[in-house]
Amino acid sequence: MNFLQPFEKIGELALDKLAFAGRMGIFLAMSIKNLFLPPYKLWPVINQINFIGSKSVFVIMFTGAFTGMVLALQGYYALRQFGSEGALGSAVGLSLIRELGPVLTALMVTGRAGSAICAEIGIMRNSEQLDALECMAIDPFKFLIVPKFIGALICLPLLTSFFDFMGVYGGYVIAVKLLGVNEGAYFQGMFKSVIWDDINMGIIKSFCFAVIIIWVCAGRGYFLHFEKEGFGAEGVSRVTTKAVVMSSVAILVWDYLITSMLI
Amino acid sequence: MSEKENIVIEMKGVNKSFGKQRVLIDANLSILAGKVTVIVGASGQGKSVALKHMLGLIKADSGEVLIYGNDIKKMNKAELYHARMNFGALFQGAALFDSITVFENVALPLRERTKLSEKQIREKVLEKIDMVELEGSEDKYPAQLSGGMRKRVGLARALVLDPQILFLDEPTTGLDVKMSKEIYRLIYSLHNKFNFTSVIVSHDVPKIFKLADYVALMANSTVQGLMTQEDFQLSPNPVVKDFIEEIMGKIYNSGV
Ligand SMILES: Nc1ncnc2c1ncn2[C@@H]1O[C@H](COP(=O)(O)OP(=O)(O)O)[C@@H](O)[C@H]1O
Ligand SMILES: [Mg+2]
Numbered sequence: 001m002n003f004l005q006p007f008e009k010i011g012e013l014a015l016d017k018l019a020f021a022g023r024m025g026i027f028l029a030m031s032i033k034n035l036f037l038p039p040y041k042l043w044p045v046i047n048q049i050n051f052i053g054s055k056s057v058f059v060i061m062f063t064g065a066f067t068g069m070v071l072a073l074q075g076y077y078a079l080r081q082f083g084s085e086g087a088l089g090s091a092v093g094l095s096l097i098r099e100l101g102p103v104l105t106a107l108m109v110t111g112r113a114g115s116a117i118c119a120e121i122g123i124m125r126n127s128e129q130l131d132a133l134e135c136m137a138i139d140p141f142k143f144l145i146v147p148k149f150i151g152a153l154i155c156l157p158l159l160t161s162f163f164d165f166m167g168v169y170g171g172y173v174i175a176v177k178l179l180g181v182n183e184g185a186y187f188q189g190m191f192k193s194v195i196w197d198d199i200n201m202g203i204i205k206s207f208c209f210a211v212i213i214i215w216v217c218a219g220r221g222y223f224l225h226f227e228k229e230g231f232g233a234e235g236v237s238r239v240t241t242k243a244v245v246m247s248s249v250a251i252l253v254w255d256y257l258i259t260s261m262l263i
Numbered sequence: 264m265s266e267k268e269n270i271v272i273e274m275k276g277v278n279k280s281f282g283k284q285r286v287l288i289d290a291n292l293s294i295l296a297g298k299v300t301v302i303v304g305a306s307g308q309g310k311s312v313a314l315k316h317m318l319g320l321i322k323a324d325s326g327e328v329l330i331y332g333n334d335i336k337k338m339n340k341a342e343l344y345h346a347r348m349n350f351g352a353l354f355q356g357a358a359l360f361d362s363i364t365v366f367e368n369v370a371l372p373l374r375e376r377t378k379l380s381e382k383q384i385r386e387k388v389l390e391k392i393d394m395v396e397l398e399g400s401e402d403k404y405p406a407q408l409s410g411g412m413r414k415r416v417g418l419a420r421a422l423v424l425d426p427q428i429l430f431l432d433e434p435t436t437g438l439d440v441k442m443s444k445e446i447y448r449l450i451y452s453l454h455n456k457f458n459f460t461s462v463i464v465s466h467d468v469p470k471i472f473k474l475a476d477y478v479a480l481m482a483n484s485t486v487q488g489l490m491t492q493e494d495f496q497l498s499p500n501p502v503v504k505d506f507i508e509e510i511m512g513k514i515y516n517s518g519v
Contacts (some may be wrong), residue, residue, distance in 0.1 A: 120362075128358035131320050135352040135370045136424075137344040143375065 008196055021230065023226065028211075031149055034141040043198060044143075048151025052113045053159060060159045061166045067100055068167030072174035076181065089186035090193035092171035097194060097202045100165040102156075103255050106209035109156065110247045111202040114217035117148060118243040121221030122236040130222070146220050152210035160206040201262050208258060209251050216247040269296040270332075271428060271460050272317050274486070275324035279312060286312050288484040289326070293427075294462055299454065300489070301462045301471050303506070304481030310464045311355050311432055313481065317462065318352060318430060319343050348376070351426030355433050355464075357417035359405040364393070366401040369419045376424065391419040394449060396442075410437040418446065422453070427462040436466060443467065447474055468510045472496075480506055 039251045121144065124130050133140050168190070175181040218241040224230040227239055266440040272294040279287040286309045294300050294317070300309050315321040316328050319335045328335045330346045338346070355434065359368050369388045372401055373379055379387070394399060395415035414437060421429060423476050434450075435443035451474060472478065478495040480487040490498060496507055 009295070088456060123361075127361070128354050128356060129360055131315070131318075132352070132358040132360075134320060135318055135347060135350060135430075137350075138345040138375045139340075139344070161346065 019226075020223075023223050024215070024219050027222060030141050031145050031215070034139060034146050035149060037142065038050075039142075041147075044147035045150045046198050048147045049154055051116075052109065052148070052151045053155030055113050056109055056155070056159055057162060060108055060163050063104060063108060064101070064163035064166035065094075065170035067104060067163075068096060068170030068172075069174045071095055071100070071167070072171035072179070076175060076179050076220050076248075085181055086185045087189055088171075088181055089177050089189035092175070093190035093194045094198060096164050096167040096171075099255075099259075101160045102205035102209060103251060104164045105156065105160045105206065106213060107248055108252045109152070109159065109209075110217070110251065111242055114213045114247050115153075115240050115244050117214065118217040118240045119220040119236055121145075121218055121220075122224040122230075122239055125222060125224040126232070126236060140198070145222070147213070148214050148218055149211070152163060152214045153207060156206040156210035156213075157203050160202060162244065164202070195234050197262075199258075204262070205255065205258055208254055212250050212254060215249050216250060217243045220246070224248050269298050269413070270294065271330070272462075273327075273329040274313070274316060275327040275329065277313075277316060277323045277328060279309075279316070279321065285484055287316075287323075290484075290486045292479055292486045292489060294460060295477065296460050297458050299461050299463060299474055300479065301475035301483060301492075302462065302479050302486075303468050303471070305506075306360045309484060310480040310481050312430055313486070314430055314462065314464055318350065319347070321368035322372075329360050332408070348424075349427040350430065351421035351424060351428070352430040353414070353417040353421045353432060353434055355411040355436075357405075357410075359413055359416055359420070361405045364402050364404055365397065365408070365416050368405070368416055368496070369423050372420065372424050387423060388419075388478075391423050392416075394422070395419045396445065411439070411442060414438060415442075415446070417447075425457065427459050428457055429460065431463045431465075433464055433466060447471075450474060482506060 071092045072088060075088050076085060079085050079087055079091065121130075124144075130140050133143060172183075172186060175186050176183045220239050221236075224235065224239055227235065229235055230239055270293045274290055274292040274328065277287050277290045278285070290313060292300075292302075292313065304310050305402070312321060316323055317330075319330070319338075322336060323329075330333075330338075331343070333346070335343065359365075360371065363371070366388055369391055370384050373384045373387060389398075389401070392398060395418050397412060397415055397419070400408065400412065405416070408416065410433065414434060418431070418434060421431070427460045429450075431450075434493075435446050447470070450463075453459070454461070463471065463474070472492040475492050477489050478492050480495070480503050487500055487502050488498070495503060498504065498507075
């Protein structure tokens, strides 16, 4: 009998993963369904915009500026080897708008808001608050999850554009003020090479990332009771860590997939 | 049974396991309209689990749970929520929403499920908060309350929509004797006034018997019959006998 044990373990693990995927699928389906069902309430959404968006603005702008600065610095020395410092503006602009803006913004929001959302919902699951909602015939999806989705869908594109703006400006400071690149060349190069498709790609990405963040983070918290080690404070912290890692990985993988589709 | 039409909730042959642990084995229980049904039993016997089956929060592995004659498993979400509109529930751990105040906790069902104005909500909430003697604590957060106070907030929240069926999981555990008496008196007077149905899980034997129309004992992973409290105390069922003896000593059971 014993020689079968490894296979049993593998089978168990596979079933676990399958069940997890199924639950997460149902979670997304329920969220989308409730997104369109009345009643529509404004206040919970505004609260979420405040939580996900307003409170992230500063940190996003800060990281955006430094990302633009380091891009300019790296780009300058790389491009100078080929004598094409003039392309610096378009290099900074394109990398920010197409790639780094949406991705880094999403990663920052995962760290700041995604983790908090996972912990909040996980604690509500652990202390039977979600059951209490159910008993009052209040749908947790409508009441808790949908406002987070809407909030994130509104905030992420906005935060991404702040990130891009600050990045471009940070790059400008380094390139023009510090390294002496011609100001006209920096901006003209940027305006010439960044076309509507690039901006579009950035926006589509940030919408997708918004869904990923809330789906993964809220979903893992919501299904805390299915986790083998989902008990107590440690259970919440463990699942929050998992949610942040999973959300970050999913963002990077999805970024590749969507880029390969849109490019 | 001639009371068939008066059954509001019925568990029929319910089995439930968590992993390898069998918590409910062939559990049968009927909750009769307008009556107080008390579920007693030692800790860990599945009282809370049985209650959660009736609320539709846990699905049975096999067997049926009927609400007003309809099988919970066959209900869709809208139907289940419709049935729950008539429920008020107090959880064992109170399950208050810990990031909003006591007032907002009690107000939440009104805000989400009724169209009352802010003024009407305020009136209703304060009335219920007075009822459980928590006036002055409206603006506190659950974490700032004692266990007994939290229970009372939970009770106020369960009562705020004037439910037809009230589920109370250990409503007086953690309360002092005087407060327990107050809660019993409150439940009793509410019953006389509104004639709703209640299911109360309690450890507080024999005091809780005064309130009970029917008593059910959870032991050995199942419900040991449903009896009036007089029948319960004189029951020939050895499991019930043991329980009575253990809790109240031999005199109660001598039958003389
Ligand atoms: N969600 C759960 N997962 C696993 N076991 C559970 C769960 N809920 C309850 N149990 C187990 O079921 C048994 C009955 O629990 P419970 O109904 O809470 O007892 P009580 O009669 O004290 O209310 C206990 O042994 C408990 O460990
Ligand atoms: Mg219990």
